[in-house]
């Protein structure tokens with residue numbers, strides 16, 4: 001997308017200029033109305049280290065979001081974390097030794113063969129394909145030492161029709177629109193996030209990608225945002241949402257989200273840098289030494305306690321998760337996992 005100083009002024013985009021990624025200047029924009037966070041290389045050098053343009057009084061809170069997001073990006077760059085690439089290889093099993101043993105996994109849930117969704121609904125085929133594929137997944141989580149499992153019948157959910165899920169998004173005030181491009185993997189009602197949710201902005205850390213998830217996951221974001229907001233979080237740096245690979249990942253169903261950094265006012269918590277890996281403690285029994293480590297662990301454990309997600313994976317899980325928290329939703333499965 002071409003963003004120039006004059007085009008930004010003419011549109012209702014709220015942008016700040018930030019210097020990052022190879023020291024080039026970028027416009028960091030909350031695009032008009034839709035307001036997904038967008039980044040574009042600035043063609044001209046802006047004035048000052050951080051220049052606000054195109055701001056109006058009514059846009060104050062969006063401008064504030066953009067400022068906080070800019071601060072998050074700057075913190076990531078200062079930490080040497082720039083435009084992180086999504087993992088392209090299957091997640092590896094933790095190579096680190098732990099004194100903790102393997103927790104016995106609850107038995108596999110019964111797989112659904114009947115679906116309530118009308119056959120012609122756009123979510124029907126993805127729901128059936130996901131059920132078929134998941135039935136053949138190996139239980140990789142059962143091989144990770146130090147994990148904690150719970151079972152909560154209330155956490156069990158079924159994929160809904162596209163219309164009923166989108167209606168819930170609207171009722172929840174989640175700004176999102178249906179993803180138009182054809183996908184190569186089954187995603188029930190894929191949507192693109194269009195703005196902050198409950199005062200929390202979910203910002204893609206990739207220059208060329210929006211935050212894309214199944215409607216089912218988007219419908220959990222207000223509750224997730226409330227948990228984060230209670231911890232003081234304003235912006236979440238998302239390093240992966242929907243992606244096409246690997247085939248055994250819930251990301252390919254739009255049912256997983258990777259969060260690499262959290263911006264509070266005046267502070268950025270970076271999972272890769274601040275989370276304290278504790279192979280010999282169950283994750284939520286650990287006692288981090290630093291305030292940042294403690295704050296990140298509080299976030300992860302509040303997410304686990306909420307029973308909102310089937311999995312909450314921290315850097316304790318394995319090498320492939322050293323730089324983010326992964327959460328996912330598993331249809332028709334009452335099992336909850338944290339590591």
Ligand SMILES: [Zn+2]
Pocket residue numbers: 240251256257258326327
């Ligand atoms: Zn993930």
